[in-house]
Amino acid sequence: MITNLLCIITGLLGLITxxxxxxxxxxxxxxxxxxxxxxxxxxxxxxxxxxxYFISDVAxxxxxxxxxxxxSNFAAVVIPLFYLYFKNLANNxxxxxxxxxxxxxxxxxxxxxxxxxxxxxxxxIQLEILLYTIFFAYALYYNVLCYRLLxxxxxxxxxxxxxIKKQNELIKKWTLFLFITITLITFRLLVSIVLxxxxxxxxxxxxxxxxxxxxxxxxxxxxxxxxxxxxxxDVLYQKINESRxxxxxxxxxxxxxxxxxxxxxxxxxxxxxxxxxxxxxxEQIEKISFEYELFRDPNMKLTDLANKLNIPKSHISYxxxxxxKISFSEYKxxxxxxxxxxxxxxDYLKNNTLDSxxxxxxxxxxxxxxxxFKEVSGVSPIEYCKNIKMELEA
Numbered sequence: 001m002i003t004n005l006l007c008i009i010t011g012l013l014g015l016i017t018x019x020x021x022x023x024x025x026x027x028x029x030x031x032x033x034x035x036x037x038x039x040x041x042x043x044x045x046x047x048x049x050x051x052x053y054f055i056s057d058v059a060x061x062x063x064x065x066x067x068x069x070x071x072s073n074f075a076a077v078v079i080p081l082f083y084l085y086f087k088n089l090a091n092n093x094x095x096x097x098x099x100x101x102x103x104x105x106x107x108x109x110x111x112x113x114x115x116x117x118x119x120x121x122x123x124x125i126q127l128e129i130l131l132y133t134i135f136f137a138y139a140l141y142y143n144v145l146c147y148r149l150l151x152x153x154x155x156x157x158x159x160x161x162x163x164i165k166k167q168n169e170l171i172k173k174w175t176l177f178l179f180i181t182i183t184l185i186t187f188r189l190l191v192s193i194v195l196x197x198x199x200x201x202x203x204x205x206x207x208x209x210x211x212x213x214x215x216x217x218x219x220x221x222x223x224x225x226x227x228x229x230x231x232x233x234d235v236l237y238q239k240i241n242e243s244r245x246x247x248x249x250x251x252x253x254x255x256x257x258x259x260x261x262x263x264x265x266x267x268x269x270x271x272x273x274x275x276x277x278x279x280x281x282x283e284q285i286e287k288i289s290f291e292y293e294l295f296r297d298p299n300m301k302l303t304d305l306a307n308k309l310n311i312p313k314s315h316i317s318y319x320x321x322x323x324x325k326i327s328f329s330e331y332k333x334x335x336x337x338x339x340x341x342x343x344x345x346x347d348y349l350k351n352n353t354l355d356s357x358x359x360x361x362x363x364x365x366x367x368x369x370x371x372x373f374k375e376v377s378g379v380s381p382i383e384y385c386k387n388i389k390m391e392l393e394a
Contacts (some may be wrong), residue, residue: 002210003213004049004050004054005050006050006210006214006217007046007047007050007209007213008046008047008051008054009050009217010043010216010217010220011043011044011045011046011049011050011051012047013217013221013224014040014043014044014046014047014216015040015044015047017223017230018039018040018043020224020230020231021035021036021039021223021230022036024232025094026094027232028230028231028232029092029171029232030089030171030174031229031232032085032089032093032094033088033096034081034085034088035081035085037081038082041075041077041078041081042075045075046213046216049209076107076110076111076135077108079139080103080104080142082142082178082182083103083142083145083146084100086146086150086175086179089154090149090153107138110131110138113131114131129193129196132192132193133193135189136186136193139186143183143186146179147179150176150179154171154172154175155172155176170228170229174222174226174229178219181215184211184215185211185215188208188211188212191208192208250286252325253324253325253326253334254323254325255323255325256278258271258323259322259323259324260321260322267318267321267322270314270315271318271322273315274315274318274319277315278319278323281311281315281316281319284309284311285305285309285316285319288308288309290335292338292339292342292361294308295332295336295361296336296339296360296362297362298362298363298364300332302316302317302328332362333375334372334376336361336362336369336372337361337372337375337376337377339361339362340358340360340361340369340381341377343357343360344357344381344384344385344388345388348360349385354369354381354382357369357381358370369381
C-alpha cells in the first residue's frame with residue numbers, strides 16, 4: 001500500500017513538472033521534447049500503478065498485478081528517451097528528427113511481445129528470465145551509450161567564453177546527477193531479475209517498485225527546486241550576476257560609500273540629501289538599464305535617464321561620480337553590450353549582421369561597438385559568435 005501511495009505521489013508530481021516544463025522548454029537550454037515525454041510516460045506509469053491498486057477490490061488484486069505488469073512495460077520506451085534527451089541537450093537541438101524514431105523499435109517490440117505472450121498464456125518463469133535478461137542488456141547498452149556521449153561532449157567540453165562557461169557547468173552537474181540516477185534504476189532491474197530467478201518467481205514489472213519511485217521522486221524534486229533546470233538558465237544574466245549582492249546586478253561597479261574624495265561644498269550638500277537613497281537609486285538605475293530600451297537611443301544622455309526615473313539630474317550625476325567605478329559613458333557601453341549579448345543568444349544574427357546589431361543596441365557604428373564588446377566580454381563579437389557556434393556543434 002505504501003509503495004502504491006508513493007507511486008501516486010510520484011505520478012502527480014511528475015505531471016505537474018511536465019506541465020511547468022512544457023510552458024518554457026523552447027527557451028530552456030536544459031530541456032527538450034524528449035525530457036517532457038520521458039517525465040510524462042514515467043509519471044503516467046506510476047500514477048496508473050498507484051490508482052489502479054486503490055480502486056481495485058481485494059478479489060481483483062491479482063488481476064491488478066497482471067494488468068499493470070503487462071501494460072506498464074510500455075515504459076521501456078524511456079530508455080532511448082534518456083539517450084535522445086542527452087544527445088539533443090549536447091547539441092542544443094529543439095527540433096524533432098524522424099530518424100530518431102528508429103530508437104524505439106526494440107522497446108515497442110518488447111512491449112508487444114509481452115502483451116502477446118500474456119494473451120496466449122505463453123508466459124513462464126524461464127521465458128520471463130530470458131526476456132528480462134535481454135531487456136537488461138538493452139538497458140545496459142543504452143547506459144553505456146549515454147556515458148560515452150556525455151563524456152565526449154558535455155562532461156569534457158572546453159569553453160573559452162566566460163559567458164557560457166557557467167551555464168555549461170550547470171548542465172554538466174545536472175546530466176551527471178541524472179546519469180547516476182538512471183544507472184541506479186538499471187541496477188535495480190538487475191537485482192530484481194537475479195533475486196526473482198534465485199527464488200524461482202515470476203518477474204513482474206513491479207518488483208522493488210518503491211526503489212524506482214524514490215529515485216524518480218529525487219529527479220522530480222531536483223527539477224522543481226532548481227529554477228535554472230525548470231525554467232532555463234539565462235547565460236547573460238548569470239554573467240552579470242556573478243558578483244551579485246543586495247539585489248544589485250552589477251554589484252562590482254557600485255560602491256555604497258564614495259569612492260572619491262568629495263571636493264566641493266555642493267557635493268557635500270548633495271551627499272547629505274541623497275545618502276540614504278543611494279541603494280534605492282542604484283536599484284532603479286539597474287532596473288531601467290536591463291529593460292534596455294532607453295539605452296538603445298544613440299543620443300541618450302544622463303538627463304534622459306534622470307527624467308525617466310524622475311530623479312534630479314544632480315543626484316544621478318553625483319551617483320556616477322562618487323558611487324560608480326566607471327563613468328556614465330562607460331556604463332552606457334556596458335549595458336549596450338549586455339543587450340547585444342542577449343540578442344546574439346536569441347539568434348538575432350541568424351537574419352541580421354553585426355553592423356545591424358551594433359545600431360540596434362545603440363551604437364552609431366560598428367567600430368565603437370567592436371571595441372566596447374571586447375572590453376566588456378573579453379572577446380571580439382566574431383570570436384564570441386564562433387565560441388557559441390563551437391559549443392552548439394561540439
